[in-house]
Amino acid sequence: MKKVLWIVSALMALASLSQAEMKCAPGKCASGKCAGKVQVEKPKKMMKMFQSVSPSEATLLQSGDAKAFCPNCGMNLPMFYKTNHAATIDGKVKQYCSIHCLAEDITKGLKPTEIKVVDVSTLKFIDASKAHYVVGSRQKGTMTMTSKYAFADKAEAETFVKINGGEVTNFDGALQRAQQEFQNDTEMVDKKRVKMREMGKKLYTQKCQKTDQSFETVAEAKTFVVTNKLCEGLNPKQLQAVGLYLQSR
Secondary structure: OHHHHHHHHHHHHHHHHHHHHHHOOOOHHHHOOOOOOOOOOOOOOOOOOOOOOOHHHOOOOOOOOOOOEOOOOOOEOHHHHHHOEEEEEOOEEEEEOOHHHHHHHHHOOOOOEEEEEEEOOOOOEEEHHHOEEEEOOOOOOOOOOOOEEEEOOHHHHHHHHHHHOOEEEOHHHHHHHHHHOHHHHHHHHHHHHHHHHHHHHHHHHHHEOOOOOOOOOHHHHHHHHHHOOOEOOOOHHHHHHHHHHHHHO
16 A cells, blocks of 8 residues: 555656646756746736826826827827827817827918927926927837927936937927928828728727717727727727727728
C-alpha cells in the first residue's frame, strides 16, 4: 500500500512540474530563472496616446448630448484632449478635437471667435492668441500628419521641443500650417475612414440593434447609439467606426 501511495505522489509531482514548465517563458526553466514559480502571462493593455486624458480630467465647454464628441469629425474629445480647441460660432460654443477641425470650419466660411486651446501642461483652456504652439514634434498629431500642441508658458514649449523636436510658433503660425496642409490631411483621414466604415458595418451587423435613423454628423450618430444603448460593450474606436458607418449610409 505504501508503495502504491509513493508512486501516486511521484506522478502528481511530475505532473505539477510539467505544468510549471509549460507556463514558464521559453528557455528560462532550464536556467533556473523561474524554478518553483509559475509565470502567468498578463493580458496586454492598450497603450495610452499622448493626447489622451481621462474623462474626469477633460473640460467640456460645449453643451448638449453630443458634447463629448467633436462636432465635425465625431472624435472622442477626452481621447484627443491635448489638441482640443474651442470657439464661438454664431453664438454657440463648439469644441474641436484639433486645429484641423477648427480650420475646416474656417474653410467653410464660418467666423470663429473667442478661440481657445488646451494647454498641454495644465490641461486648462487658454486664449489661443496668447499660446505658444509646437509644430512638427515627434508626438503624434490629431487629424494631421504634422502635430500641433499648445502651451501657455513659452519655456515649457521650448522644453517640449528639446525632448520631442518641432518648432515654436504662435496661433497664427499653427493655423496657417493647418490650412496649408488641410487638403493633404483630409485625404489621409478619408483613406483611414474607408477602413473604419467597413469595420463599423461589421460591428453594427454583429453587435447592434438595428435602426432606420439617419444622421447628419458622426457625433450625432454616436450619441444616438450611446443614448439608446444600441451597441453594448464597444470601445471608443469601435464606437467611432459604427458612427462613421451610420452617418454614411
